[in-house]
Amino acid sequence: MDFADLTAAERQALQHCEHAILGRESPLRLDCGVELAGHRVAYKTWGTLNAARSNAVLICHALTLDQFVIGTHPVTGKPGWWDTLVGPGKVLDPARYFIVCANVLGGCMGSTGPQDRDPATGQAWNLRFPVVTIGDMVRAQAALLDHLGIPDLFCVIGGSMGGMQVLEWCASFPKRVFAAVPVACAARHSAQNIAFHEVGRQAVMADPDWREGDYRQHNTVPARGLAVARMTAHITYLSELALQRKFGRALQNRDAPGFGFDADFQVESYLRHQGATFVDRFDPNSYLYITRAMDYFDLAGAHGGTLANAFRGTHTRFCVMSFTSDWLFPTRESREIVHALNAVAANVSFVEIDSDKGHDAFLLDEPEMFRTLGGFLKGAAAARGLPEAG
């Protein structure tokens, strides 16, 4: 495959991970009705699949994250986003598990997305790319597992949008999931969350450099729009307390307010930095598509309006996890998932972690999260008959 069309970031990413071209024989049929034949899935694996093929763990990443779970990120140079949880001696130890993480369909770290060429026209998809859903992402992952010869997963785990994928996995492929850990997520995207996403998308689309999505063909980047989108979103990932503690009203490199609109306050400077660095690693159209996928997620809606229907007959062991200060995916949303699972008498644990770090807590050093998750996985591994790590 020719990567010449891809963005520099994507080419770099693909040099540092595996990829598979899937769906050539049986195209991936998207929820919107479009069929994708020969779509690319970029992924990374750690550890070894055992002889019984029973130790596979799929990690589902969040909105702006990717398959570079641990190790130095080839594009940003930063440490992996879940190196607190994954790695030798960690809760998800590659010595014990075969760990897989794939860039989502519609993403911009190597998997097929709006920046690719439409094979039918030879032109870049851009906004002509079909709108994808969480269900489409999961079906693309399932095709990857087929490709890798993994019949079923010991565990599927993910936070935020990753947690949505976990729930979708359990609803769509219940027999392929032994244990599931949806973290800091919800069974449907709330009005408030859709609202925040819409603000972000409008910021991107209001940038004149967006060019109706054809910015690459115009050699422009809607950097200001995407940065504003990221700044807004970033606030929702934190908590008021965390922001106050970290910045308060502290001024940035000055002793007094400047009576202007420079970044007087440290919190402004911080957000501007977050926005500016995001532009270097994330594709603006991809941001539109992936936020849309989250907005469309409504597992109850897809099952006759009753969430429990999504899990009827399930044999999966669940560990639902939330954080006290997460106001983007508050605990009550996790509790709704638990209620639905109880309604079908599923095997479920529910842990709420006391943290003041907001939604992003799931990415941070939260010992209570590691302790409870470790216990859950240990119990599940024993039930699955996996040998102890060694």
Next chain:
Amino acid sequence: MAALRADLQRVADMVERGARALDVGCGDGALLEWLVRHRGVDGRGMELSQAGVNACVAAGLSVIQGDADTDLRDYPDDAFDYVILSQTLQATREPREVLRQMLRVGKRAIVSFPNFAYWPVRLRLVFGGRMPETRSLPHKWYDTPNIHLCSIDDFRALCAEMGVRVERAVVLDSGGRAISLPPLIANFLGEHAVFLLRRDQGVGRS
């Protein structure tokens, strides 16, 4: 593993091997863990305190945060072989409704509780003139979670009124030994009681 507390062991003895059991108010998960490990029970727990829940999950048990008074309603009929409520009934807001829900969700229920007609309790109230404080009822009247205390005979009466069949009733003395004496005397000498209950046909369904 440490031995189970005597009253919990009596509860555990009533659970058949390999059964599906829900322990409501499972605390630190001691009973649940014993049932899973030693009886091969498909065990779940519900616990009010999040700290207790997290400790249980960290121990590999399937436990959720929940309230006996409100959250049993989530479960479908006959979801479990046993629903266990040890030393918690007296702290629920609506013990009768909790019992009804337990026997809807479970084919059987196991309930253990402190006996308010235990003789030292009677003595403290009758002769001391103060609200009883004993080893199994250690709280002051103003901060006790035990808002619906009952005697063994009270509990039997409730079961009879609800049409609940008592399959077994074990009365324990202060050393956790089973007392086999006529009910009137057992109600005087027993510190705790453990009941194995089964709904009669039609009872417990809403």
